[in-house]
Amino acid sequence: MNHQQEWLNSCVDEQVIELNVTTLEGMSPCEHLLYSDELPRRNDGRLSNHILQRYQHTELGGWWCSGIDVMSGEDDLWGCFKPKQPRLSYDRGKPIKYEHPPQTPTGIFALRVPLHLWATIAQQHGIHFTPEMIDNTQVDGGFWQWVIAHPSIPLCITEGAKKAGALLSAGYVAIALPGINNGYRTPKDEQGKRIGKSYLIPQLKKLTSGQREIYLTFDQDSKPNTIKAVNNAIRKLGYLLS
Known part of the structure; x- marks a missing residue:
């Protein structure tokens, strides 16, 4: 495929x-x-x-x-x-489905949005879309800077780039994390011991300021351990967003 x-x-x-x-x-x-x-x-x-x-x-x-x-x-x-052909993880021997740049902080998927979807999103929130809203100096036409400038528009946070793409395609403003725990950082020492309070990654902090409504739209799962992990991630991220 x-x-x-x-x-x-x-x-x-x-x-x-x-x-x-x-x-x-x-x-x-x-x-x-x-x-x-x-x-x-x-x-x-x-x-x-x-x-x-x-x-x-x-x-x-x-x-x-x-x-x-x-x-x-x-x-x-x-x-x-x-x-196409994933490698196996060292610890569990399972295929690593997605590769991310190693030895660099994880980011978010804030996908480029075509104009027809931008217009749909604007209309749904009572904003009349005009060509003047497009900033040709920005590589994405300025869509994400426009979102940042309009905190009245809700933001969905999901896991995985395809899910962000599907939500955007349905008319929702959405970004994706590479994993459910990647929306924040927890300072740790060389032994892995926590040495400070967790904090939002800069990208989320910028997107979620201004009393914006946030929806955490992670997957549902039937496995008890996964349900527990997702609920813990929602609780932690929700606390940091509040």
Whole structure:
């Protein structure tokens, strides 16, 4: 299945797919993933062999998704890659479905939004969409800066880029986290012991200011452990958002 059909099957608008999802293969996936200065390198600056071997499976191809950096309004360097042939995790031996750039803070998926969906979202919130609202100096036309400037528009926070795409396609303003616990940071020492209070990641803090209504739209699940984990994440994130 090609990436476009996979996203269409998740009820994502075709233009949303075209604006945010790209097929990659060969060395291109590694170029998108392995950009952190914290990754181990040889004396000549080349990535160490064990890192290159770990991500060798990505050469077979897959799709990459990234959106907008809401802090700058520019294209986001961070994103995720879904390989055609995933590697297995070291600890549990399960396929790693999505790869994110290692040794770099996780971000959010604030996807680029086509004009027809922007107009739909504006209309649903009593705002008349006009061409003057488009900021051609912004790579996304200024959609996310417009959202930030209108705290009366509710925001959905979900998990996974495709779910954000589906919500946007249905006319909801939505961003996605790569995981249910990635909306906040908890300071820890080298031994993993907590040394400070948890706090929202900067992107969420910027998007959720101004008394904006927030909806946490994580998946439902029948597994008790997953239900507990999701409820804990909702409780923690909800507290930090309040």
